[in-house]
Amino acid sequence: MNWSEYEDDVLKAGYEAHRTASEIAATLGRTSGAVRGRASALGIAKAKLSEPEESGFENEAVCQYCGQISMPGEECNCPxxxxxxxxxxxxxxxxxxxxxxxxxxxxxxxxxxxxxxxxxxxxxxxxxxxxxxxxxxxxxxxxxxxxxxxxxxxxxxxxxxxxxxxxxxxxxx
Ligand SMILES: [Zn+2]
Structure with missing residues (x-):
């Protein structure tokens, strides 16, 4: 799902308010992995959104066929x-x-x-x-x-x- 301008604003505001990825995710109805993914795409340092209890990889999947890493909620498109x-x-x-x-x-x-x-x-x-x-x-x-x-x-x-x-x-x- 694409991110709307509004969602990006919520993400940035959340980041500035030092909220966790999980909290921002709950506000947006997205997964915390998706929030982290979008944050890094926007150039917001991952470290600032990281949480001690989360590795940041729990929602990401490695394709068993081609080895490509898919973002949370996305699937590999190899044949x-x-x-x-x-x-x-x-x-x-x-x-x-x-x-x-x-x-x-x-x-x-x-x-x-x-x-x-x-x-x-x-x-x-x-x-x-x-x-x-x-x-x-x-x-x-x-x-x-x-x-x-x-x-x-x-x-x-x-x-x-x-x-x-x-x-x-x-x-x-
Ligand atoms: Zn694949």
């Missing part, structure tokens, strides 16, 4: 880091969908939630698919309840549920 974020995002989205379709929330749609163990297995399958280790997984969870996870276009993981029992009952009775 490997981007790929990892995309995979993590796909896993997160798949896990949310799994919970919507098979967890407590599915009762709203008239379905029965499956066991936590079943959900764990589907989560593990989603991780495999997101990492391109598998393309699709089909599971028979209990009599009639089936789950299918597939990698779709753009790598998005599709989660499907089918109830064969329900269909059989409708047809048979």
């Amino acid at each position: 490997e880091a981007k790929r990892e974020r995309r995979i993590k995002d796909q896993i997160l989205r798949a896990k949310n969908t799994i919970r919507e379709v098979f967890g407590q929330a599915c009762q709203d749609e008239g379905y029965k939630p499956v066991s936590a163990e079943n959900i764990e297995i589907m989560d593990a399958a989603a991780v495999q698919i997101a990492n391109y280790k598998m393309h699709a997984v089909s599971l028979v969870l209990s009599s009639g309840t089936r789950a299918k996870l597939t990698r779709g276009a753009k790598g998005v993981i599709k989660v499907e549920r089918s109830e064969t029992k329900k269909t059989t009952l409708e047809v048979g009775e």
Whole structure:
């Protein structure tokens, strides 16, 4: 997020009043690392904003792929880091969908939630698919309840549920 003139003024005024980076950060709704980063960008001596209990590096991240240091709240944009974020995002989205379709929330749609163990297995399958280790997984969870996870276009993981029992009952009775 870019810093506005107003925020820069608050930062400078805070610095002149000998407030800590944490205090200034709280006023601005930013992290103390971001305040320190901006202070150094503005040429305000880091030492004047430093705090004994903080190293100044706790919010900064070193990219495990290219070794570049990212400022707090920012992420590395090398291809490997981007790929990892995309995979993590796909896993997160798949896990949310799994919970919507098979967890407590599915009762709203008239379905029965499956066991936590079943959900764990589907989560593990989603991780495999997101990492391109598998393309699709089909599971028979209990009599009639089936789950299918597939990698779709753009790598998005599709989660499907089918109830064969329900269909059989409708047809048979
Ligand atoms: Zn990187």
